[in-house]
Amino acid sequence: MASFLKGITATAVVNGSVANVGAALHYKDHTLPPIGIDPKRLKHPEPGVGDIRDVIHNPLEEPHRKSLIPIGKADCKFLFIVGGDDRNWKSDIYAQIASQLLVEEGKEKPEIVFYPKAGHYIEPPYFPLCKASFHKLVNLPVVWGGEPKAHALAQVDSWQRIQNFFHKHLNGKNVLKNKL
Template identity: 45%
Template sequence: MTYSQARLRILPSVRCLFDKLVQIKVEGVAPHKPVELRSKLVDDKGVVFRASARYKADAAGLVDVCRSPSLGGSYRGVEPMGLFWSMAPDTPHSKLQKKTVLSPAVVEFEALNGETGERLATASNERGCMTEGMKRIPLQEGRLRGVLFIPPGKGPFPGIMDLYIFGGGLTEPRASLLAGYRTGDWHPIYFSRWYHGVIDVSFSVWDLSDDPTSGENRASLIPIERASCQFLFAVSEDDHNWNSAFFAKHAAAILRNHGKESFQVVSYPKAGHLLDVPHMPYCPTGFHALVGSVVSFGGEPKAHSEAQLDLWERVQAFFKSHLQQKSSF
């Protein structure tokens, strides 16, 4: 068996949704020989992201990324989606930008002879954010901008509003992915994304040290004790932008002091600031408009990736449970 018989496969399909796991296999290489795998993605702003990992083929001339350990490169060990979450930008301090969900993100792969560097095989994975039949409707009212995602099927459906933004403008992958999610008897969701052209609706304090419960700072507190809804607080314990653990504990204490147990707190010890959809490349640093310089977002790549996957599953379970209970459709 020679390297010329090599084949690179993406299973179960070369097309999938962005949050789905795929199996990457290299078949038909010489037994026990080194193979290097590389991944590459160009985001919507033209920034190139890359990762690589070195493997050793088994006795059958197979490298299965879901089973075979990486021996070095962008990550080590058995990491089925390592070639995705470990991708780093050619341009420093860049986060992968997927501003439009009308087209998929295309990840290109190549397998190389680990001894000579010769290219053996190539493949690509198209990772979309919209399910078939979903409608994407841009919305505008004055300076407000948004997008409404309507899943296929007969409505009405329960709805969620997502206020997540990064770097100004709309960021649509999370909204569109959740809009198409369904399991059991849970209806898919209307999902809209909003931002204001002048006012940043996200928290705008970096490394806040003042006590928000004291003096004039109390005016900034959100009176969550008045809320009748359920809360899911996600804490990145290595968040270098917000003191996430402090604020989550404070919010939980307020609710508990008012006789409410309508919350969950989930903590991720080595996760950084930017928890995104699963398999999104880890972003350690970026330009922060508030402070006018590059800042560290914290976290460790592998742990941060695991946190994104775990939180995504928890968010889906949270909405399934509480939207279904409240729904009167």
């Protein structure tokens, strides 16, 4: 949204992709096609369960660049929350790509917070870790990554950071203190 809409001043991205995924995205006269996948890169950590981290094509290579979200058009501050054990996609690499694209467009380098042992679903604090669930696009259960304790700590810390980020960039002040 920050790439297409005016008036957005702060954006927090939790394990996001730099490419459009799943279905074509249409906004006014602009269409982002979904990035392709290579099903041969699907791994099976156990029978009947998939690990899809490596199936999405590289969004920086042609012809997949057409799916790249034009993040450099955004006029806002960014916070990227990244789980180092995200098994959905390469959110660690995507945050670095987003940072590079923003800097190339003359934008401020975003804040990136990396949690090495957190998985894909870094939700608000005290949500249980979702180790695996059915993925409609893949049509089978997939793993999401994360070690329980580290993931839980990432949820608590990231929630405080996200709130502080929004308070700072929307209200102009820090009001929350991290306790970790």
